[in-house]
Amino acid sequence: MPMMNPDASEGDKRRNTMTWAEVVEDFPQLAGARPSWNYLDRGIQQMYDYGKNPGFDVNRDFNPDLNYVPQPQDFPGNSASPGWFITPEAQTSRDVYKSLTDEFGKVDVFIDLHHQGLYYVDGTSDEVTLSLSGNFVPDPSSPEGAKYAQYADKYNYDFSRQLNVAAYDALQSVGNSIFNNITLYSQGLDLPGTALGSYALNGSGTVLFEVTGQTQSFGQKKKGQLVKAVERGLTGIIDAVADDSVYGLDPEAYEDIPLTAYQPAD
Structure with missing residues (x-):
């Protein structure tokens, strides 16, 4: 859509x-x-x-x-x-x-594309190209997510993390800083009113793309690079799902993706 x-x-x-x-x-x-x-x-x-x-x-x-x-x-x-x-x-x-x-019985993957303001790769002064996330509600099996217990048998956070790792790895494989400045969006969220939160509870692996450019004005070249970054990340997900390689990815690698910082490092 x-x-x-x-x-x-x-x-x-x-x-x-x-x-x-x-x-x-x-x-x-x-x-x-x-x-x-x-x-x-x-x-x-x-x-x-x-x-x-x-x-x-x-x-x-x-x-x-x-x-x-x-x-x-x-x-x-x-x-x-x-x-x-x-x-x-x-x-x-x-x-x-x-x-x-x-x-089909299930929607395997739901990806939501958004725009965000100017942020930095944590610990650096590098401007973020885009942020990823698969975390929008607490795990229904955890004490924090107990209110979503009825969805516990559907929720699959590890699969969401694997999908995000697939996108991240695809972007990191390109030797260009605009493809490498990828971060994790804010974690520990509880937003069931979002499409990502609702569909995650219904069993879909979820990926958020937050692309820089919500408040900034860029030239045609930069805009084109941002579009290519999204395309590269999406292709990484599609390829990994199509050949089942996504299931071999370590979901814990998601935790190694740099966090988003709101101020550049000194």
Whole structure:
């Protein structure tokens, strides 16, 4: 799915273009509920006036229960809680995911492409090309993830780590700094309202690509290099899954990928 939030892309913003009234029109049971926490209808963010064009952060509208129906008691929610499938973008992703599950029994791999600001490879002054991650909710078998215990038999964190290692290794094999400056995105997250968190709990191996360039302006050459970096990482995953070599990768190698730093090293 090449673009999950066309409204935001067109408007150079994070949120889609949708009002709470439109949500209530689709789900009348929410008439008395407070708008969800990820809805913005006031103020200016990233130079965009949400007071004139409100919208939702679509990437917080997912729920591990793929058959969930919005209930007023679940609003406004928060970033550590599941979402609701109230936006057409999240509904579309969910519906495609469910149809693939019906056809194949399981969605083996889910990859989510995003953009991030300027960060550095930990311990260096090298600017990050892209960050990877397979960690979005705590393991349901752990004390921290006990609230997700019903998904314990599906969740496969080691496979997610192997997929990330496949991407990392493919990028490291290219002798070019822009392909080598790869880091791990923030770890220890608990975000079931993301597509990555919800689909991981449903048994998919997950990979996040956070590509630099959310807040920066690059020339055509740099943009082309970033695209090639994503292509290289994706190809590494596809090849490793296609020939089953992904299962021979050490999931612990994931922990050796450098972390993201917010400030360059002195």
